[in-house]
Amino acid sequence: GQQLNQSPQSMFIQEGEDVSMNCTSSSIFNTWLWYKQDPGEGPVLLIALYKAGELTSNGRLTAQFGITRKDSFLNISASIPSDVGIYFCAGRPRGSNYKLTFGKGTLLTVNP
Amino acid sequence: DGGITQSPKYLFRKEGQNVTLSCEQNLNHDAMYWYRQDPGQGLRLIYYSQIVNDFQKGDIAEGYSVSREKKESFPLTVTSAQKNPTAFYLCATRTDLVGDTQYFGPGTRLTVL
Numbered sequence: 001g002q003q004l005n006q007s008p009q010s011m012f013i014q015e016g017e018d019v020s021m022n023c024t025s026s027s028i029f030n031t032w033l034w035y036k037q038d039p040g041e042g043p044v045l046l047i048a049l050y051k052a053g054e055l056t057s058n059g060r061l062t063a064q065f066g067i068t069r070k071d072s073f074l075n076i077s078a079s080i081p082s083d084v085g086i087y088f089c090a091g092r093p094r095g096s097n098y099k100l101t102f103g104k105g106t107l108l109t110v111n112p
Numbered sequence: 113d114g115g116i117t118q119s120p121k122y123l124f125r126k127e128g129q130n131v132t133l134s135c136e137q138n139l140n141h142d143a144m145y146w147y148r149q150d151p152g153q154g155l156r157l158i159y160y161s162q163i164v165n166d167f168q169k170g171d172i173a174e175g176y177s178v179s180r181e182k183k184e185s186f187p188l189t190v191t192s193a194q195k196n197p198t199a200f201y202l203c204a205t206r207t208d209l210v211g212d213t214q215y216f217g218p219g220t221r222l223t224v225l
Contacts, residue, residue: 004154031212042118042202042216050212088154092212098143098162099170100214102154 006089006103013079014111021106022073023089031092032065032072033100038085046087047074069094079110115139116217118203123222125190125197133188133220135203143206144186145214148172148199155202161186190222198224 006023013019023032031050035043047058049065049072056063062075072091076083088105092098117136125131135144146158157170161180175194180186190197203217 033213035216040200040219040221042116042218045213045215048213090155090214097168098206098212099157099160104152104154 004089004091004101004103006106008106009104010107010109012109012111015079015081017079019076019079019083019108020073021087022071023091023103024071025091025093025101026070028069028094029072029091029101030069030094030096031100032063033090034061034063034072034074034087035090036085036087037105043088076108079108081110081112084108084110116203116205116215118201118217118220121218121220123220125222125224127224128192130189130191131222133190133201133203133222135186135188135217136184137186137203137205137217138184139205139207139215140183141205141207141215142183144180145204145206146170146176146178146186146188147202147204149202149219150199158188158201197222 004023033048034046037043047056047063052069053067054065060077086105089103090100119134143162145160147155156172158176159178161167164183167180177189201220204214206214
């Protein structure tokens with residue numbers, strides 16, 4: 001199946017720092033979604049993007065749908081300890097029958 | 113309270129037994145999905161259903177079966193033919209009322225003893 005390359009795999013930062021992670025693909029996507037997952041829980045949707053170039057914020061989180069339609073990034077500003085978790089991207093490839101492709105996730109650790 | 117319910121949260125099964133995982137939703141979403149999550153891997157699609165009484169195999173359907181008799185319910189059966197069933201199973205629903213978005217349930221951790 002199609003692959004999404006998500007980076008970095010893990011990040012260890014100090015509280016208050018900004019964080020950036022991204023996903024790239026070799027093919028065009030029509031939708032980009034960003035989720036956060038806590039251990040043993042289901043993923044929670046953070047931001048959804050539907051148009052190339054779209055920039056959307058949700059509190060301290062900002063995500064963008066790349067102009068080429070092959071990438072997306074997620075930024076977290078002024079990180080706090082509760083930001084700890086796994087963040088992963090998902091996208092719907094052009095021509096897909098409502099199926100998503102998922103990145104493998106970025107593990108974020110925030111040191112108080 | 114609206115949402116997606118998966119039960120049980122933890123499930124233990126002896127090797128060779130079939131087991132059914134429950135997924136119920138009251139969001140009135142048409143499409144429902146089952147994913148499997150293993151450490152270090154992205155979510156992998158097992159089965160999905162876009163409407164009642166219809167479902168399609170995903171990327172790793174072997175050893176699993178589903179039914180969609182009601183809009184609200186999409187149970188997943190893990191059969192004894194599934195060679196490595198221990199995993200975290202996630203149910204999701206999809207809406208296109210505002211774009212194309214999937215929402216996940218809380219998950220069921222299945223352990224085969």
